[in-house]
Amino acid sequence: MEAVRREAPPMLSAVVVNYNGGKRVLRCVESIRRHGGMVEEIILVDNGSQDGSAEAVMAAFPETRLIRLSDNPGPAVARNRGLVAARGRLVLLADADTRLTERALELLLQTQSATGAAIVCPRLILAPGTGTVQCDGAAPHFVGTLILRNANAAPDIGGPPRDVGGIISACLLVDRAAALDAGGFNETFFFYFEDLEFGLRMRLLGHRIVCAPRAVVIHDRGTGYAGLSFRGTGNYPRQRAYLSMRNRLLTIAICFHWRTILVIAPALLLYELATLVLALMRGWLPLWARGWVWMFTHGREVRQMRRSMQARRKLRDSEVLAGSPLPLAQGLFKSRMLTVATEAFSRLLAAYWRLARVAAY
Known part of the structure; x- marks a missing residue:
């Protein structure tokens, strides 16, 4: 009797994105190498460090393939260059400030094999310290922002894999062909919300995203990127504020069906009014206006991206979008009154979505 032939496991590539990562990128690569023969190539995409x-x-690791970019075009560009260069069917995308814990990659691969998901994300634990969950996957909020699932919770042993609606891109196991067929990460975003738009686009195209909470990856917050990162204290960076306001509008314009936009228009207008009030309070009015000006001056480019997305979508917005809670950066509001008002606003939006999703696309 002829022996049953077992299909060889798919080749796995790892792509590490680095920009002035210092010792953190060394720890990241070392954590990947510790997973033995599961990773057959490691590619370092360096954004002009x-x-x-x-x-x-x-x-330290001369077997690593280096792709050196001459400037810092942003993580979306770097991830796309890595995806194109990778030879594996599956690609581990990891930022330089992450590191895999024991068995993390094994559990991610098991989950992908069992579910066939196009994206599998781990549980992210914030460092320094190991006492706070950053997220167990994410979900796209219907006002165009990103909800982090289980954020700021105390770590436990983690439950079984579960489907989620979105991602943050610090560390992901990705089906390379599916990601490239979808167009990869949108390079227009540069920084911030590029993961929201990519995950939402993948879901609307019909791909599954699964979180494996028992696969733990440490995300070293550190000081982040100057002028872009916010760690809950100090002044909120102006460039981050601009990109978050503009990229939210861009995500809605590309991904949301026109009927959904029409149905949720009152909530979007109310949210935009709240954003405008915040911009006035923080001195961000020029940044808010700059975001809208960008949308109009790049209207042709935005329409092209929208047509491409809408022509291929397989799922409805109502199957993917979520209504609560309203996500805001921790430490953005220091006033108790503003915090309470924001919580009330979040409940109002959630109630609106419960009604509106019936009529949304």
Whole structure:
């Protein structure tokens, strides 16, 4: 009797995105290498680092393939370059400030094999310390922002894999062909919400996203990127504020069906009014106006992206979008009154979505 032939496991590539990652990128690559023969190639995509971190990786791990970009075009561009260069059917996308814990990659691969998901995301735990969950996957809010599932909870052993509606892109296991067929990450975004738009687009195209909470990845918050990152204290960066306001509008324009936009227009207008009030309070009015000006001056480009997305969609917005809670950066509001008002606003939006989703596309 002829022996049953077992299909060889798919080749797995790892793509590490680095920008002045210092010692963190060394820890990231080392955590991937510790998973033995599961990873058959590691690609470092360096976004024009000036701190010598790319050279340090190549000295410590000379088998690594280096793709050096001459400037810092942003993580979306770097991930796309890595996806194109990778040879594996599956690709682990990891930012330089993440590191895999023991068995994390094994559990991600098991989950992908069992579910066939196009994207599998781990549980992210914030560092320093291991006492706070950053998220167990995410969900796209119907006002165009991103909800982090189980955010700020105390870690437990984690439940079984579960379908989620969105991602944050710090660490992901991705089906390379599906991601590239969808167009990869939208390089117009540069930074912030590029993961919201990519995950939402993948879901609307009919792909599954699954979170494996028992696959734990440490996300080192550190100081982040100057002028872009916010860690709950100090001034909220102006460039981050601009990108978050503009990219929210861009996500809605590309991904939402016209009928959904029409149905939720009152909520979108109310949210935009709240954003305008915040912009006035924080001195961001020029940034808010700049976001709207960008949308109009790049109208042709936005319409092209929208047509491409809408022509291929397989799921309805009502099957993917969520209505609560309203996500806001921790530490954005320091006033108790504003915090209470925001919570009330979140409940109002959630109630609106419960009614509106019936008529939304």
